[in-house]
Amino acid sequence: MENLIMEKLFEEAKDALFLIEENKCIKQNNAASELATDYPFTLEKVLEIARGEGCMLHSTMEKCLDCEVRADWDQAAFPLILEDSKGRQEQFSGSYTVINQQNALLSIRRLALQDRLQQVIQNKRLIEYVNQAHENERRALSQELHDGLAQSIYSLMLETRQLKWNEESEDLATKLQKIDEDFVALLGEVKQLAIDLRPTALDDLGLVPAIETLLHRLTETTGIAIHFIPMIENKRFPDSVETITYRVLQESVMNSVKHASVDELWVTLSEQAARLILAVRDHGKGFDLQQMNEHSQGLGLLNMQERAESIGGHLIVHSEKAEGTTVTLQLPIQWEGVK
Known part of the structure; x- marks a missing residue:
């Protein structure tokens, strides 16, 4: 009787449950079958992630670029990303429980409502951040134009006006050389500002x-x-x-x-x-x-x-x-x- 009750609880559990024996699934419930159909994945990859041996980013890929996105996750709740047949990704939470030397239980569930609410809060913070970032960029650009380019142009304007009263030809050549160098520096500032706004390369x-x-x-x-x-x-x-x-x-x-x-x-x-x-x-x-x-x-x-x-x-x-x-x-x- 007790075994029948446990069997029913296993089959009707909302979480996807996989009974593991030596890295192979020997039994799974209805939710696990639906999950495997909607999000095809390699069980060995998920088990590697659960044990801190795999890569969370490349859980749906056959090969990993050794990107070091690894960690010794808490096996009671580790992050997991699965991909459906259309390439859309969704975040899940997994848990891995060792039953004995041969058997373990892998459980996978979608993110809890609390996690989704946290994501909404983060999105609101992000909108505020983006708006503030735009204002900071405008402020920085305005300051750069005023303190950098505008001052350089004004300085060159004064230097060229002084040439009117320059009567010594040797001194004139020196000042023209200085003005030429200042124009080159000013052009460099303009180019760098343009690159920062949008890299031409x-x-x-x-x-x-x-x-x-x-x-x-x-x-x-x-x-x-x-x-x-x-x-x-x-x-x-x-x-x-x-x-x-x-x-x-x-x-x-x-x-x-x-x-x-x-x-x-x-x-x-x-x-x-x-x-x-x-x-x-x-x-x-x-x-x-x-x-x-x-x-x-x-x-x-x-x-x-x-x-x-x-x-x-x-x-x-x-x-x-x-x-x-x-x-x-x-x-x-x-x-x-x-x-």
Whole structure:
């Protein structure tokens, strides 16, 4: 009788339940069968994630780029991303319970309502952040135009007016040379401002050359060695994919430069399963992601996540104190909204 009751509870459980024996499923309930039909996945990959041996990002892929998005998850509740037959992704929560030396129970459920409410709150915070970021960008641009370009132009205007009263030819040649040098510097300021607003290399040459140009400039200005490993050919991607990849890279690298206290960074770019994968890794100070979100200090990360999700992509940040940080961006190369 007791066995029949347990059998019924197992079959009617709302969570997807898999009874595991030596890495193989020997029994699953109705919810598990529906989950496996709606979200085809490799059981071995999920078990690797549950044991902290696999990659949360590449749980739906046959191969992983060794992106180091790994952790010793609490087996009572570990994050999981599954993909349906149409390529749409959804977040789940899994648990892994060892029964005895041979058997274990794997449970998978969709995110709880509380988690979804938390996502709504984060989205509201993100909207506020984006609005404030736009205002900050306008303020910075206005200040740059006023304190930089406007002052340089005014200085050149005064220098050219002084030429009217210059009677010594030798002194005139020196001042003309000085004015010429100032014009060259002013032109450099204008070009740099234009690059910051929209990198021309991204439009003219493509993503890989634009990244190489950006990282070379950042290496020169910060002194940090940035190792870029492109694992794809130099080809064009949809404009939104290239732009989001570039901006997420830019923000990720600057976060490491400002906060990680490192002298080296690693950037990889690859293409896997019709997705563009960007990874930015440092071995710096690291941080507690959950604590940062609770104290509303992770809005820059939310901004990057919103950029990715706007075209059906996903951003994963893995960080541990004193162990470093890895930011992994994956974007669909083709989808209905990408042009």
